[in-house]
Amino acid sequence: MKLSGAKILCESLLKEGVEVMFGFPGGALLPFYDALPEYPRLRHILVRHEQGAAHAADGYARVSGKVGVCVATSGPGATNLVTGIAAAYLDSSPMIAITGQVARPFIGKDAFQEIDITGITLPITKHNYMVMGAADMATVVQEAFHIASTGRPGPVLIDVPRDVFIEEAEFRYPDRVILRGYKPTFHGHPTQMKKAAKLINEARRPLIIAGRGVLISGASVELRELA
Incomplete structure (x- = not known):
């Protein structure tokens, strides 16, 4: 079944049991927000500032024990998440931060509202991704939730270029997570x-x-x- 990257993201969030997310729309995220009404099980809470979305996702994770999800657009939208992501990292709260990014042909060319959010958040996330193709979306989401919620919990950032949201690919959610370099310790020495x-x-x-x-x-x- 072929779906757009935005719909694959929505389907993947449902597969991970997401019921609520906190976000603020922007240009790079519009294809995702266009797809969202088709998924009424994904409740979106509109915040007044992206920093509020990150803190709300952190608080949701602490209270519910589930992975909190926040969404922001590229550039200033993404950087406004940083304080909340850092708080989640320092306090071991499982969080997924999804950010929009400029289209792939414009990455690295100082495009409007382009920012290296994966580089900025590298010290304050367990891991982060830039999704370079719609076909990779489901695998990235599954891995991100696994990393965020296992071992010492913490935030994982997923950066998605605008054209990846629009691009279509076959949707197949992986049966299991395969991360060769990630084996968290569950038992004391x-x-x-x-x-x-x-x-x-x-x-x-x-x-x-x-x-x-x-x-x-x-x-x-x-x-x-x-x-």
Whole structure:
């Protein structure tokens, strides 16, 4: 089934269980917003500033435990997301930031509202992508959600040139994620855990300083039992 890049993005978001997103439209994103009414299950909340979209997605992720999604156009729209993306990165909130970009032929030519948002956000994201073809959209979305929500959660940015939203390709959502270089650790190291237990047992006045990792891992009950 051939779909536009914008519709492939919408279909992929539904596959990942997205119910709500926060965004502010702009020129590079118009093909995506044109497709959005065909997907009523994707609730879009219009913000008054892109920074609000990023913070709202961060807050949604913290409260719901799901991946938050925010959307902004190219140039200043994308850069307005930066503070919210940084907050999500520092506080380990799973977030997907989708940004519009100038059309592929104009990338690197100082086009109107062109900005290297992947370069800007490199230090404050777990990973980021620029989708260079509609055929890559579904795979990129699946990988982005996997990276954002596994291991230590955090934001992933997906930058999409305007003409990729319009370009058509076959839509096939991958059966599974294959990321050879990404294997997050889910279990504690036995030796380190024994060392920590020994230090706690030998402490005269032990003090627990618990962070957000306790909530992320669902270990509140275990922490209370330890205390």
